[in-house]
Amino acid sequence: MAKIPGNPCTSSCPIKRAMDILDGKWTMLIIRDLLGGKKRFGELRYSLEGVSPKMLTQRLKQLEEEQIIRKISYPVMPPKVEYELTEKGHQLRPVIESLAVWGNELI
Amino acid sequence: MAKIPGNPCTSSCPIKRAMDILDGKWTMLIIRDLLGGKKRFGELRYSLEGVSPKMLTQRLKQLEEEQIIRKISYPVMPPKVEYELTEKGHQLRPVIESLAVWGNELI
Numbered sequence: 384m385a386k387i388p389g390n391p392c393t394s395s396c397p398i399k400r401a402m403d404i405l406d407g408k409w410t411m412l413i414i415r416d417l418l419g420g421k422k423r424f425g426e427l428r429y430s431l432e433g434v435s436p437k438m439l440t441q442r443l444k445q446l447e448e449e450q451i452i453r454k455i456s457y458p459v460m461p462p463k464v465e466y467e468l469t470e471k472g473h474q475l476r477p478v479i480e481s482l483a484v485w486g487n488e489l490i
Numbered sequence: 491m492a493k494i495p496g497n498p499c500t501s502s503c504p505i506k507r508a509m510d511i512l513d514g515k516w517t518m519l520i521i522r523d524l525l526g527g528k529k530r531f532g533e534l535r536y537s538l539e540g541v542s543p544k545m546l547t548q549r550l551k552q553l554e555e556e557q558i559i560r561k562i563s564y565p566v567m568p569p570k571v572e573y574e575l576t577e578k579g580h581q582l583r584p585v586i587e588s589l590a591v592w593g594n595e596l597i
Contacts, residue, residue: 397593398522398586404597405589408513415505471596478592479505481584482512486504489578490511 404449405475409434409442414472415479417452421465451475511556512582516541516549521579522586524559528572558582 405411409431416422416430428439443466446452451472457463468475512518516538523529523537535546550573553559558579564570575582 396522397590397597399519399593400597401589401593402515402518406515408509411509412506474592474596477588478585481588482508483504485581485585486506486508489581490504490507 404451405478407442409438410446411479411482413439413442413446414451414468414475417466417468417472418476418479421455421467423463423465427466446472511558512585514549516545517553518586518589520546520549520553521558521575521582524573524575524579525583525586528562528574530570530572534573553579 405414412431413427416427422430424439424443427443428434428436431439443452443454447454449471450469452466453469455465455467457465512521519538520534523534529537531546531550534550535541535543538546541549550559550561554561556578557576559573560576562572562574564572
């Protein structure tokens with residue numbers, strides 16, 4: 384059982400560091416979708432009911448900068464782009480699964 | 491392994507339902523702190539570097555309404571109030587632990 388660090392909540396706290404990156408409602412849902420495999424922008428937009436194109440673009444850019452996802456551009460016309468999780472992104476599966484269990488059983 | 495529901499991200503998705511409640515950087519950190527036992531407002535404020543009293547008050551109220559935490563008022567003078575996790579709140583331990591593992595190993 385991972386030791387939950389005591390207080391205070393300094394920047395060295397792994398949970399704070401994780402939340403600094405993962406904060407934001409859409410972030411966890413994007414990761415959940417990409418755990419299901421590569422997705423195109425439009426597929427993500429359809430799946431994430433209510434997300435604006437601007438917010439989705441911003442979130443994907445941030446996740447790419449954090450090396451949680453990668454963007455794949457295909458050399459075809461018309462241009463085709465897909466997003467997929469990196470290994471670092473795939474390591475978030477336990478977080479998403481534990482959210483699913485909690486969401487299923489407790490709300 | 492909890493089945494991660496396919497798309498789309500309708501309100502029935504347990505992860506979406508969980509994130510509707512848990513969204514917001516401070517929420518996970520408040521839960522992390524209360525996993526360590528009851529805390530007073532001042533203790534939480536000290537632990538959560540940078541949180542404003544207004545934001546902390548708002549977040550605690552929301553978590554209380556969602557029955558994730560409870561507020562304990564002691565019949566003493568001066569008034570003493572503490573916060574603790576409910577059983578529903580304690581069920582979030584796996585989410586916090588998986589965030590700690592990810593935060594430790596990957597960032």
